Amino acid sequence: MVQIPEPAKERLLHLMRILEQAGEGPLTSGEIESRTGWASHTIRKDISYLEGDFGSSSGYNIPSLTRAITESLGLNRSRKFCVVGLGRLGSAYLNFSAYQLGEFELVAGFDSSVNRVEILKSPVPLYPAYKMPEVIGRFGIELALLCVPEASAQQAAEKLAAAGIKGIVNFAPVVLDISQDIVVRNVYVADELRSLAVKITPEGNEA
């Protein structure tokens, strides 16, 4: 086993989603190609990094492939996460349905406004921001969705860092400056728009 290349990991991660959506029956690398745009040999190669055998002459066995990816990527343990910042965006993610995968468990929401914490309806307990260290420690929360406004993002990230968080999904349009030990994934809507703009203009060099 030669260590899975980083890009292959990302694809496998995304492949899990495809597998979840795919109905029944074996799935061939060709079908995956048509859904993702990745060449079928790329997919086969990626899968070949995993151990075990799925895949007969009719395609891949969905459950066992899913299981193999899960294990190989270290996703078999359940992780707790929280939402920080309960404005429109944060409360959207408090009530989001997409993580009932058993794999991630939303256990808390935080906001700097005590008032908002008391008023808001939520499927999970809400806490004022100053309780972050305590609550994060007590529950063993590892991940956070950072949904605060741009202006308070850096500060909130620092508090999360101090509270012992391990990873942050940052929705604020700000580059966070925090310890390298904490893994950050940025969701920059403006960047996504830009990226789209670049791609819908297939300008050669100086067309």
Place this chain on the structure above:
Amino acid sequence: MVQIPEPAKERLLHLMRILEQAGEGPLTSGEIESRTGWASHTIRKDISYLEGDFGSSSGYNIPSLTRAITESLGLNRSRKFCVVGLGRLGSAYLNFSAYQLGEFELVAGFDSSVNRVEILKSPVPLYPAYKMPEVIGRFGIELALLCVPEASAQQAAEKLAAAGIKGIVNFAPVVLDISQDIVVRNVYVADELRSLAVKITPEGNEA
């Protein structure tokens, strides 16, 4: 000029954000390294794909570098976009502050509920979903933020496609199956969480 490699484009895109945040004065590749984690020579190489000269012995000139990236990536034209689905997530993005870059212009919101369209407060006009073809055509909307619930995402994407949209940022946890001519960027929160989970567990092979 050798065509900018795709990964370099993504970095340059992200670099624009750094430039916007960086205060005054020249910025060195070393400083960029400390903010992004990319090696300084990677950054210099990326920038070398652009034409023009920024960068003296004290670092890069922020305005001219920004301009060069903008032009080189074809971002100099302003693009119109809309928000589709005005639930919690959609209305969050209706009121989002991060795209006042002049570069993207939010011009409309759509929802299948006529009621919601009438009630909701919004900085831009809202329309019932059936008006998508007309409104998108009339304004020349090129991009869409797709914020509808999982169950209606595929259908909404098809409507957008039929209305002539060119690019979609998809927030629904679904792999859209639409024409290859339309560029899609997916924002899968669950994938982000998974990605974080993978990275905070630096499992060697079978540690």
Place this chain on the structure above:
DNA sequence: CCATGTGAATGCGTTCACAGCC
């Protein structure tokens, strides 16, 4: 014949190391 699976070849992005400039 259909599919997966994989060593070996390819090619491209990254990295290096040094030249050029302020």
Place this chain on the structure above:
DNA sequence: GGCTGTGAACGCATTCACATGG
């Protein structure tokens, strides 16, 4: 001395092409 800038070397992911199995 600091920095940017860039051809050339490197290394790794992708791609190929064929072996293997149902």
